[in-house]
Amino acid sequence: MDIRKVKKLIELLEESNCVELEIKEGEESVRISRAGSVAAPMQAVAPVMQAAPVAAPVAISAEEPVAEKKISGHEVKSPMVGTLYHAASPDAAPFVQVGQTVKAGQTLCLVEAMKMFNPIEADTAGVIADILVTDGEPVEYGQTLFVIQK
């Protein structure tokens, strides 16, 4: 489980009202909980456990500034774990490009897991401001794929 994913989970927890979150994926598992949720704002990241041989408990500060520049707007997220494709076939033109105007319901990309294909559609109309995943790249559940500016 990579660090970005753990970070995603922390963000997910922050946004929610949940106190604890546990994710299992094959032999790996991670549990994140808001310990004393009183004072320390979001230092509440409790031990992250990993089944991998190296991992001693790691604490991560959720306050770290995000390194890359972030384009704001409406985020389209992946509803499932899989591989992302920007076109219907390797030879075809991509569904959308940065700067393109899209309608709600328009297909933005495909996510595949084990030959199950899920077309990801724009859930709002607007202009594609950012594409965060390259063709053929693996994506996680809840990962931001596109930013649409209304």
Place this chain on the structure above:
Amino acid sequence: MQTLHHKLIEQLADGQFHSGEGLSQKLGVSRTRIHHVVQSLRNKGLPIPAVKGKGYRIFDGMDLLQVETITQAFPDLDVAIFDSCTSTSDYCLEQAKEPFVKPVLCLAEQQTKGRGRQARVWQSPFAANIYLSLLQRTDTPLSQLAGLTLAIGVCIAELLTQTGVKDVAIKWPNDVYVGGKKIAGILTEVEGDALGPSSLVVGIGLNVNMPAAASQYIDQAWTDCRTVCPVKLSRTQWAIQLTRQLLHTLEVFSQYGLAAFLTKWQEYDYLQGKKLTVVHAGEQLNTVAQGITEQGYLRIKDAPYKLLSGEIVLL
């Protein structure tokens, strides 16, 4: 759906000679009209030679889908059977946009845009094989749904084995092979929210009686039911049995998930222990297949990840 085209196909399905005159009388249209319809069927790829003094004939006849028999077998489904359509899954995906009433079963004698993974062409010649799609609503969250594709592989492998076919195997995730040659392909498409409900379209291509003319376009080793199955079933029978087994599989999966199919899948595992090349996230890796995880991901030797999708080439 009883168009003149369909009526004419039904007449010619017996493999006998039919004169233009006789057809014109039987179907109540002019000979010129018959000639035009025959021409348009030829343009769709049907081999209908005309022999002077004898008439039109489809050599060997045709094993057409019996529309009524199939429709009556599934009163709980909305059944649509076409002479020709772009793809049975296209039809189901269109239907998915309508308010859901009941599951839709779509079959076709021919697909003009039959497709596989990454828009590859699935050869779909007229009245030769099974081209079947089922549209179903599901409450299973998307994250748990992907394993269904493996369960459907087991569904087809079991159906073939039960009909007496030997040496059936599944190439991860769900291509069905007999004697090392591909006999069936499955393409599953899903639309909806992460937490369900979503529309699920399962598309299945099962080679039943692949004609040589179409097979020359297939770029891999293939076989069909006619070649490997000891009992001869009509396409109608294959369609009915396949649909029954598929509905049962969907039912079991919705209750128990992939867990109910893992053992069977492993028995059919075609790649187990074999050397292969996988292409994952743009990188190529020579490795060895080591079965699957509980989620249905492919385990591969010495790799830091388990495979969710990707191109697999046997070495």
